[in-house]
Amino acid sequence: MDKKFPLSEHEALLLLEIDGNDQEALDRESEQVGEVCVEGGALDVLLADSSEKQKVLWDMRRSIGEAVKAISIYKEEDTVVPRARLPELVKAVQQISEKHGITAISYGHAGDGNLHVNILKGDMDDEAWNRRLPLAVSELFHAVVALGGAISGEHGIGWTQKEYLPIALRPSELDLMKRIKAAFDPNGILNPGKMF
Numbered sequence: 001m002d003k004k005f006p007l008s009e010h011e012a013l014l015l016l017e018i019d020g021n022d023q024e025a026l027d028r029e030s031e032q033v034g035e036v037c038v039e040g041g042a043l044d045v046l047l048a049d050s051s052e053k054q055k056v057l058w059d060m061r062r063s064i065g066e067a068v069k070a071i072s073i074y075k076e077e078d079t080v081v082p083r084a085r086l087p088e089l090v091k092a093v094q095q096i097s098e099k100h101g102i103t104a105i106s107y108g109h110a111g112d113g114n115l116h117v118n119i120l121k122g123d124m125d126d127e128a129w130n131r132r133l134p135l136a137v138s139e140l141f142h143a144v145v146a147l148g149g150a151i152s153g154e155h156g157i158g159w160t161q162k163e164y165l166p167i168a169l170r171p172s173e174l175d176l177m178k179r180i181k182a183a184f185d186p187n188g189i190l191n192p193g194k195m196f
Contacts, residue, residue, distance in 0.1 A: 074119060080113050083113045093106055100136040119137070
């Protein structure tokens with residue numbers, strides 16, 4: 001898609017959708033939501049007042065992941081924090097990016113506090129990428145946990161994230177998981193070596 005989000009020069013954009021059956025009620029609610037956004041610090045509020053405009057915005061949102069892939073090799077981290085802490089997480093991502101000299105593109109689902117943080121390799125050489133990436137990801141996950149969140153919002157903890165699990169869980173929680181795994185898989189034949 002060869003289009004640009006409106007107001008994409010700003011630090012962050014929030015895409016809200018309001019639905020219902022009564023157009024007058026929807027108009028009032030849209031105005032109220034816009035006022036709340038401005039009171040909360042929004043620089044501007046744009047209304048997609050037709051199904052065509054709405055479709056364009058949602059199509060653009062759905063294509064962000066593919067756009068990131070087209071830019072560079074990247075590492076996506078799936079984070080989640082309480083919704084009210086999302087602005088703090090966005091700021092933390094910016095600070096971590098600046099500290100480690102990396103570029104991150106983030107997008108997600110504000111309704112559930114889920115933020116996909118895509119760390120781009122860009123023109124960074126392999127040595128710098130392999131050195132900076134784990135430091136940035138570790139710092140990101142520490143920030144997420146400090147904000148009351150979790151290091152995976154919807155994708156779960158897998159092979160590539162297992163080294164970060166101790167950031168999110170206490171040793172006693174990890175031990176309990178290992179004992180449950182051993183109880184159901186005493187011979188260690190189910191996904192051997194994947195997590196425990």
